[in-house]
Amino acid sequence: MQLIDGKKTSQAVKLEIAQEVKQMISSGMKQPHLAAVLVGNDGGSETYVAAKIKSCEEVGFASSLIRFGNDVTEAELLAAVKNLNEDADVDGFIVQLPLPKHISEEKVTEAIDPKKDVDGFHPQNLGRMITGADAFVSATPQGIMELLKRYNIDTKGKHAVIIGRSNIVGRPMSILLSLKGNPGDATVTVCHSRTANLKEICLQADIIVAALGIPEFLKADMVKEGAVVIDVGTTRVPSTETKSGWRLKGDVDFPNVSPKCSFITPVPGGVGPMTIVSLLLNTLKAARHK
């Protein structure tokens, strides 16, 4: 069993990005700039956004954070999006989800200029990903593809089973893995809460992507010997062993599943760190396109 070390890989990618930023600046280009919009003070969102900004500093990007209270109106948020669309210094930006219930996430997402949509959530980017055209691919799927590539994991003709059909992980993963290319060219099965015979299907999988958000859902008796297992789960569970009082659990029963795997991502330290790196890569791409 080989551990897929997302932390180490993400650091390697960050070094590459930092190098490229230096070259861009020395060739007279401006510093890439990522902006984030944060509404309210959800603990998870605060942590994610802080980590994104810290990563910007690490690679030499400019970053800015625009904060709103939970009582921001949809119109105010849309106006902020419009400003960012028009701000020539901002190469890409994200609006951290979830948003308060009185604001339409669909409307806000679609208001973002697809060329600055480094989260890859705009329908235009999703659609272009399908057709294989140039697009911003959302961070988590792109991070997984990068891990598969850097660990030379062969996906061509392999059977990949994706558990979960979310717009931001399961669905794009199922598309990316079945597109022509490398990684890609896999036979892909999309499973979800309505799937009747999940265990039977998982047992056929050469590659399993667990992205349903139920801690330790994937058990050893659902995984065939030699499978590649990618764990996208990041559920906070109470813990007496940490200062914060919680720790992250993945969707995979790691201690029992990992001995059967050829490759497996741990939680934390697997897919998570790659997610932020993908956002940086998208921002770099947006800056280069300009």
Add this chain to the structure above:
Amino acid sequence: MQLIDGKKTSQAVKLEIAQEVKQMISSGMKQPHLAAVLVGNDGGSETYVAAKIKSCEEVGFASSLIRFGNDVTEAELLAAVKNLNEDADVDGFIVQLPLPKHISEEKVTEAIDPKKDVDGFHPQNLGRMITGADAFVSATPQGIMELLKRYNIDTKGKHAVIIGRSNIVGRPMSILLSLKGNPGDATVTVCHSRTANLKEICLQADIIVAALGIPEFLKADMVKEGAVVIDVGTTRVPSTETKSGWRLKGDVDFPNVSPKCSFITPVPGGVGPMTIVSLLLNTLKAARHK
């Protein structure tokens, strides 16, 4: 075995559309208007466009046809698209594919206003289909979904195997069938030219959608007893029995596969007639939205 009669169903849907058009006009709305752009004189394209225009007449739509020679420039074609985008009388329009090699189909498709893109090929419509937002779904997949609905074929929790990953049939079918809803909520496997064990996978399928374009590819020994088989293939093969010198062949070995099926679509008279009906439904929807 029950035959899924696309011809009969399409006629029923056309009657429904014609009724609605009458009501729209009597309530003071304008006649829905579908325009088609045809480049060159490819036999298949000529036939398809002629059939689309004939169908418009049948349901009471206005239609118009804009023709260009094979030597049209990309700029000329893009100008025609812009005109149609801006023409308030045109509710929806299509640019018949394929286009000559010197013209970028991607550029032309993306130039179409997504609100008039009744073919559903614009990335924005593909992307919105993924997120489950309101979108124009491309004609063939939508026609298949309509057949499944009208024949009360249960897809929830069923295993659907899609053979083919094209942007206009296989890919959207795999997404639509695995989205929440009815029809939908199926466990979906996408197979293609790189799939290693196609027969084994097909034998697990409750529903097979054959959309690869190889005549009589799907054989009886690849289909389990009681399966639903949807044949999207429409390859012209030479024939001495027809005046035209050719006839349409599907991707399914119909004589041998059909006895095993609970439901099956014939070729011709299955999915084909539903394709045009979907285009009419999309045009009606575009007209209603205005």
